[in-house]
Structure formats: C-alpha cells, structure tokens
Amino acid sequence: MSSKNTSENESVDESALETARRQLHRAATHVDVEQGVIERLSHPTRVVEVSVPLRRDDGRVEVFTGYRAQHDDVRGPYKGGLRYHPHVTAAECTGLAMWMTWKCAVMDLPFGGAKGGIAVDVKDLSADEKERLTRRFAEELRDVVGPKQDVPAPDMGTDTQTMAWFMDAYSMQHGELTPGVVTGKPPVIGGSYGREEAPGRSVAIVAREAANYFDRPLNGASIAIQGFGSVGANAARLLDEWGANIVAVSDVNGGIYDPEGLDTQAIPSHKEKPEGVTRHRKATQVTNDELLELDVDILIPAAVGNVITAENAEQIQADIIVEGANGPTTTSGDEILDNRGIPVIPDILANAGGVTVSYFEWLQDINRRKWSKERVNKELEEAMLTAWRDIEAVVDEKSLTWRDATYVVALRRIGEAKETRGLWP
Ligand code: NAD
Numbered sequence: 001m002s003s004k005n006t007s008e009n010e011s012v013d014e015s016a017l018e019t020a021r022r023q024l025h026r027a028a029t030h031v032d033v034e035q036g037v038i039e040r041l042s043h044p045t046r047v048v049e050v051s052v053p054l055r056r057d058d059g060r061v062e063v064f065t066g067y068r069a070q071h072d073d074v075r076g077p078y079k080g081g082l083r084y085h086p087h088v089t090a091a092e093c094t095g096l097a098m099w100m101t102w103k104c105a106v107m108d109l110p111f112g113g114a115k116g117g118i119a120v121d122v123k124d125l126s127a128d129e130k131e132r133l134t135r136r137f138a139e140e141l142r143d144v145v146g147p148k149q150d151v152p153a154p155d156m157g158t159d160t161q162t163m164a165w166f167m168d169a170y171s172m173q174h175g176e177l178t179p180g181v182v183t184g185k186p187p188v189i190g191g192s193y194g195r196e197e198a199p200g201r202s203v204a205i206v207a208r209e210a211a212n213y214f215d216r217p218l219n220g221a222s223i224a225i226q227g228f229g230s231v232g233a234n235a236a237r238l239l240d241e242w243g244a245n246i247v248a249v250s251d252v253n254g255g256i257y258d259p260e261g262l263d264t265q266a267i268p269s270h271k272e273k274p275e276g277v278t279r280h281r282k283a284t285q286v287t288n289d290e291l292l293e294l295d296v297d298i299l300i301p302a303a304v305g306n307v308i309t310a311e312n313a314e315q316i317q318a319d320i321i322v323e324g325a326n327g328p329t330t331t332s333g334d335e336i337l338d339n340r341g342i343p344v345i346p347d348i349l350a351n352a353g354g355v356t357v358s359y360f361e362w363l364q365d366i367n368r369r370k371w372s373k374e375r376v377n378k379e380l381e382e383a384m385l386t387a388w389r390d391i392e393a394v395v396d397e398k399s400l401t402w403r404d405a406t407y408v409v410a411l412r413r414i415g416e417a418k419e420t421r422g423l424w425p
Helices: 016-028 035-041 090-106 127-140 160-174 198-213 230-241 288-292 331-339 353-367 373-398 402-421
Strands: 046-055 061-072 078-084 112-118 150-154 222-226 245-251 254-257 284-286 298-301 320-322
Touching (some): 035 061, 046 127, 078 090, 078 127, 078 353, 090 402, 127 160, 150 160
Parallel strands (some): 078 150, 222 245
16 A cells, blocks of 8 residues: 655655565564575565456547456465556555465465456446446456456455456356355355455454453443444444444544444444544544544554554554554554554454455355355354464564564464475476
8 A cells, every 4th residue: 555655754655565575574583484485475476467448438448457466375366355446556466465465374264365456446437337347357367367266356446246247257258157256246146244344343353352452341441443434334333232432433524522432323334324424413523633642442543544653653542553444554653652562453463354254255155055144253253263362372472563473473374385385396
C-alpha cells in the first residue's frame, strides 16, 4: 500500500513491496532458516501482466492492464484478492502477494500468496462494462489460475458478483463448473456462509484474546474503532455482544463518541447506509484523528492504511491496538508504540478470518458439501485461537513484539516447507 509522506520523520514512502521485504528480513534474524530460502522468498515466483480489452457501452474499445503476482506456493495454491483500482501496479501486487504468503502461513492454511487486479477506476464502469472486463480478465488469466493453482478472491473494487462472473467465465472455458477457482462468491453458487463477516469476526476474537492476555477482561473494556465498514462494523457488533463497551466509531466523514457506550446495532454500517455514522446524532462528534487518540483500552483501526504514524503515535492513549485494516501502522509509528510499551496485534493475524473462511469455502467447493454458518464460525474460532496461541508462545519465549512474533511463526512454517522440499534441480 503506497502512502503519501505524513511527516518529515516519515521520509520514506513505503510501498507494499518494501514493507513485505523488510518484514521478511526482520523475521529472518529470529528464525533459523537457510539464507537461500530468504533469498527465494524475497522474489515472487512470477508476475503476469495482461492486456484486457473492453468494448465500452458506447462502442469504443479501451485496453486496461491487468496483473497477477504469484509470490510463493510451497505450502499450497496461491491465494489472494483481485482489486480494481487506478493505482494497481505490478510492484503493489507483488508486495501484497507476499503479505498473503505470510498471512496464510500464520493461519497454517495450505495456501501460498498472490494478488492481482486491473488498473481501472470502477466508478467509470457501468455494471455491464465491469462484467465484460471481468470475464475477459478471467480468460486472460486462465492458464495461471485454478483451484489447484491459484485461487483469487474479492478485494478493493471487486465483490461477490465480480467473483461470480469470474467463476462463470472460467467454468465455461473449462467445460465444467469449477466453483473452487475463486472464493468470496455468493453462497448460492458455492460461496460460504459467514465469509462476509469473517474478517470482522476474527478481529473481535483477537481483540478478546488480547484483552485476556493483558489482564483486561473484555467485559466492560472500552473500545474505539475507526471505520464502520465490513471489518469495523462486524467487529464492533460482536465485541458489543460479548460485553465490551464500544465508545467510538467512525467513517470517512468523521466519528462519534460516547463514554457510556454506543448502540452498535443502531448505527448504520457502510453497507447498510454508506457514510451514515456521523448522522447518528446521539453522541459527541469527533474527527478521525481525535478518535485515534482517545483514552480507551483497545483501539481498532479498521478503515485504511497508514493512519498511525510518527506524527500521532506519541499521542495514542489506547493500551492495546488491534489492526483491523491492512497496514494501518507505519514503520515509524510502530517503533514509537513499541518504545511506549503499547502492544500492536498485527493485521496479518487479526483480519485473517477472511482468508481462513475463504479456505473453508474452497474446501466446500472441492467436496461439493456446504457447511452451516455455525460450523464455519466454530471452525474459524478454533483456527484463530490456534494461531493466537502459536504467536503468544513466540512472544513469551523470545520477548518479541506481536508483529515480529507473527512473522516468525509464518517464516518458520514456510522455511521448513522450503528446506524439506529442497530446490530443484
Ligand atoms: P469497507 O469499504 O466495507 O468500509 C470501510 C470503512 O472505512 C467505511 O466506513 C468508510 O467510510 C471508512 N473510511 C474510508 N476511508 C476512511 C478514512 N480515510 N478515514 C476513516 N474512515 C475511512 O471496507 P472493509 O472491507 O471494512 O475494509 C477495511 C480495511 O480492512 C481495509 O484496509 C481492507 O483492506 C481491510 N480488510 C478487509 C477485508 C474484507 O474482506 N472486507 C479483509 C481483510 C482486510
């Protein structure tokens, strides 16, 4: 995720690729893994670039550039989202693909990491144009994706319908229904119950475990959440249900704060009424910057990347931070929080419920057997607790930050798999 400079201290604009490589080399200092493995993991297996021609509704033909970066598949098929956004580049896809490799390994899923997308502004596309673009993109990627090769999912600018078109195009070309080629589909065509809520659910589970670990029982704990979309609203409502006190939430326009606690069901999520948070008048209005600096037990940035920086990290008053969004804390922000003793539970663990339930969806597709929502949620709970305990053990054993410990768990698994399989020839 590239960012604009936020302060003089933050002199380097950190791209997803730089972040992913830096985390790899940082983790490598704590893991006994061959240098050759680290070298291999510093590079993607391949980055495919394709031209995607689109006949616009007015008859003109325009050509867009699409990418699929496949980072590593030592533990299983590549896995990761497809985003439609004007800023999609090969480098960004490669960095985000690396993040997916670590995320899948942390959750011990039999997947590697990938990311792709098209450099296009979806706001400029009609629904028909988006469908034609997606079908042609599926055709262009046909040789490199598949249930046993690489399994895309929704990301920025794409959704369950996009995945339905992609799956339909791929299945027609293959001459057989192949639901396992993508995840994040509507349940009626092989999607999983509970997939949409899963990232928010995992954030809530991890926040609960963090509260227990730091001796701050969730019951009555005060929580501020930035972003009231899929991740933020689902996490907020679950935590509310589990007895926490959600004191502040926000959307892109700003936030609301009530130290007595907000009624999270009454505030519309992004999906229910986009940007409706500040129209909920029964609370004090706060800015997004003020929300981040509230004196709460747990802060959950769940909107966008790079919001906790060298500029505001000194002012953060929360006792624990749980990253709901991808990359909400910059490197310099992270260092300041570490020096101040504020633990940051990283994104690649906290929001990994999404890819975990994607794995459940893939299993259901391959086995042609649907799971109930109860089963999905139960298995997600177990998967999150196992990952939490694996990381907790490294934190306790090596006195690392939660972020470093999480990368250590991931790198150990990937490194062992690579060393055991060896390098051929
Ligand atoms: P969403 O579009 O459903 O909701 C985003 C929310 O953040 C909205 O309330 C929006 O108003 C708010 N927002 C947008 N820009 C903001 C800003 N600059 N400041 C404050 N609020 C802002 O998105 P989502 O799916 O909930 O994703 C949120 C984050 O979580 C992203 O970083 C995303 O990459 C990450 N994530 C999402 C999933 C998923 O499957 N939904 C999985 C893993 C990670």
